[in-house]
Amino acid sequence: MKLHLLKLLPLLLVCAGVQQLAAQTYTPVAVTGFNNDIVAESGTSSLAVTTTPLDLSFYLLYSVNFATANSISGGIPDNGLLTNGNRTYQLAPYDAPNGLYLSDAGHVPNTAVSGTLALATPAAFSKLSLLLFSTEGSSVVGATLHFTDGTWADAGNVHVDDWFNGANAIVSGVGRIARKATPPYLVDGMSGNNPRFYRFDVPMACKNQPKLLDSIRLNYISGGDTSSRAVILAVAGVSYVPVSITADITPAICNNANGSIALSVTGGTPPLSYAWTSSPVQVKDTATGLAPGNYSCTILDVYGCATTYRGTVPKKTAAVLTATASKDSLCAGSSATLTASATGPVSNYSWQPGSGNANTVTVSPGATTSYIVSAVDTLGCTISDTVKVTVTPVPAAPEAGAVTACADSTAILAVQNATAAYTYHWYTTAAGGTVAGTGNTFTAPGATTDATYYVEAANGSCISPRISVAVSRLTQVAVPVVTATQITPNSVIFVWQPVPGATGYQVSVNGSAYVAPTSGRAGTTHQVTGVSLAEGVTINVIALGGEICQNSAPGNTTAKLLNQDIFIPNAFTPNNDGHNDIFRAQGNIITGQEMKIFNQWGELIFATSELSRGWDGTSNGKRQPMGVYVYTIRLKLADGKETVRKGTINLLRP
Structure with a gap:
């Protein structure tokens, strides 16, 4: 009977907080990733049912079932459930790896330098705790939390005491035995309330508490000596419950401070504290004496995580x-x-x-x-x-200047100093009508007659007065009337009267390219020299306008150059038949003459200095007889020279 009492003693120590089960906060978290079986759970060979000893003395843990089978005291509960106050840890099954065994650089047999405990089901926690211990002296272990969203957090380092005689144990007095093939077994440590397990409460930042924890990475940092090692047994946590707030708001009558906001808060980790933005600050879940307006309340849970409520106290009136x-x-x-x-x-x-x-x-x-x-x-x-x-604002009437354009060509009308914020509408009528165009400019179509367009400025729906913009069509200047003067055998001068509105002239001789007249761009004469074309010289003269489209059609004329030959007949027949009736010198270079006719006795019977006259065979109105007569003719030529021609002429009559 004494033996059974000894067996129950460790269990009673572990379950000392059984009366407080209803107040448990930390609950077991199922994880995988253990690398060794460190608990002997059945049979008589602790060697056969484990994978490694835990210290240099080859000690390991054992269950109550193993203790009963081998008639020894102590042992950890067969169900692996370890409870102390508001903390409950669940060990992994004893017939599989149930401890994460670590050492410096992993040089201790069967250990690793680090390991990952993966949650069987990722979950959110407001608190997290590891059950662990060290052997062969103390150890320092670091932890990193990894979340399902890909983020991670450094959980810091913890100093872990040796499983013998450490302080602040959460589980103790379960005993330990040597790892060997056969009994008998000697229980070690129970009399000194050993071995001992400790807790590592992992800090959870407020921002990480709502995240789903995926795994915990454990790293061996250092130990008391090179033989020191650390063992992680289990994970427990406090589930994260988000704060949920409902509010009951009492309006304030008129503008009086008689409104209130009562909060009903669930979730979070109590106790909760409150701080309202009222004046003075109120620290309960209900704020009273509030005037109409906006208020907020900061709610802190026991871990210092804040949730903010914002609400409005309306003004209550009898009417709106x-x-x-x-x-x-x-x-x-x-x-x-x-x-x-x-x-x-x-x-x-x-x-x-x-x-x-x-x-x-x-x-x-x-x-x-x-x-x-x-x-x-x-x-x-x-x-x-x-x-x-x-x-x-209603825009002022826009400004746009009149434009001139060639007939049948487009004309660009533009608003001067246009305002970017305004829209400009163009019309063909002074009032009403449909919009012909929109924008700072308007292209008037080609036309042959003058036209008037209208433009207004629009600032949204506010419209300015319309203004008129005239489009004047340009017309051609008159065609020059060209005449030829001072014709010589190799030159001619063409002249024309000034054309109203002309800005200058251009000439083309015998189809050549147009050039300025020899008298200058604005001159009205053009001399052609150095030509000898018997058929004549043709000139085209264009009067220039202000725009190309105003240039006139060509005015033209042809001048036949003078022949340099002089012909004096040797006979004539003044019988009024219209053929060879007059004796005269012929040639288009003759510009003047002095003619004298003598009979066979040397008497002067006819004389003239008129270029258009010749001898008609009479003298003082009397017909002269047939015969030979003598002539002397002094000729003035087109080039200003003179020549004298003498000879005889036969006067013939029928």
């Missing part, structure tokens, strides 16, 4: 006042009617700005204005509402 405008957007100079309507009886209407005291007013604001209307309800509360009337 609503202000509307017949037009909420006006062009400057226009007016709108403002109307206030209430859901219940009200009195004492008042409009600001202004001095209206009825439920409707007419306003003509010069700029955008917010109007406030107020009234008093049956509770005596002053209620109000605001309506905004937006005023848009």
Whole structure:
């Protein structure tokens, strides 16, 4: 019977907090990743049912079942459940790896320098705790938390005491035995309340508590000496429960401080603390004596994690006042009617700005204005509402200059100093009509007649007056009338009268390229020299306008050059038959003459200095007889020279 009492003693120590089960906070967290079986659970060979000893003395742990089978005391519970107060840890099954065995650089047999305990089901925790111990002296172990969202957090390092005689043990007095093939077994340490297991409470930052924990990475940092090692047995945690808040709000009457907000908070880790933004600060879950307005409350759980509630205490009135405008957007100079309507009886209407005291007013604001209307309800509360009337400036009439354009060509009309915020509309009528174009410029189509277009500026729906923009069509200048003067055998001068509106002239001789006249671009004469074309010289003259399209059609004429030959007949027949009736010198280079005719006795019978006259066979009106006569003719030529021709002429009569 004594033996059985000894067997139950460690269990009683572990379960000392059985009366506090209802208050447990830490619950077991199922993990995988253990690298050794360190608990003998059945049979008589602790060697056969484990994979490694835990210290240099080849000690390891054993279960109550193994203790019963081998008639020894102590042992850890067969179900692997270890509880102390509000903490419960669940060891892994004893017939599989159930301890993460670590050492410096992993040089101790069967150990590793680090290992990962993966959660069977990722979960969120507000607190996390590891059950662990060290052998052959103390150890330092570090932990890193890895979450399912890919983030991680450094959980810090912990100093782990040796499983013998360490302080602050959470489980103790379970005994240990040597790892060997056959009994008998000698229980070691129970009399000194050994071996001992310790806790490593991992800090959980508030930002990490809502995250799903995926795994815990454990690293061996250092030990008391090179033989020191650490053993991690189990993980427990406090599940994260997000804070949920519902609020019961009591409105404040009028603008009085008689409203309240009562919070009902679930989740989080109690006890909770409260801090309201009221003045003075209130620290309970219900804030009272609140005037209408916005409030917030910061709620801290036991771990210092904050949740903020924000709410509004409304103003309670007997009626709600609503202000509307017949037009909420006006062009400057226009007016709108403002109307206030209430859901219940009200009195004492008042409009600001202004001095209206009825439920409707007419306003003509010069700029955008917010109007406030107020009234008093049956509770005596002053209620109000605001309506905004937006005023848009009316643009000034735009400026656009008249343009000139060639006939049948387009013309670009443009607004001068256009305002980027405005839209410009072009019309073909002074009022009404449809928009012909939109933009700072407008392209008028080609036409042969003058036209007038109209443009206005639009600032939203506010329109300026229209202005007219004239398009004048350019016309051709008159065709020059060209004549030829001073014709010589190898030169000629062409002249024309000035053409009204012409800016100059260009000439083309016998189809050559157009050039300026020899008298200059604005001259009205052109001399052609150095030619000897018997058929003549043809000239085209164009009068130039201000634009190319104003150039005239060519005015032209042809001048036949003078022949340099002089012909004097040796006989003539003055019988009035229209053929060879007059004796004269012939040649188109003759510009003047002095003719004298003598009979056979040397008497002068005819003389003339008129170029157009010749001898008709008479002398002083009397017909002269047939015969031979003598002539002397002094000729003046086109080049200014003179020549004298002498000879005889036969006068023949039928």
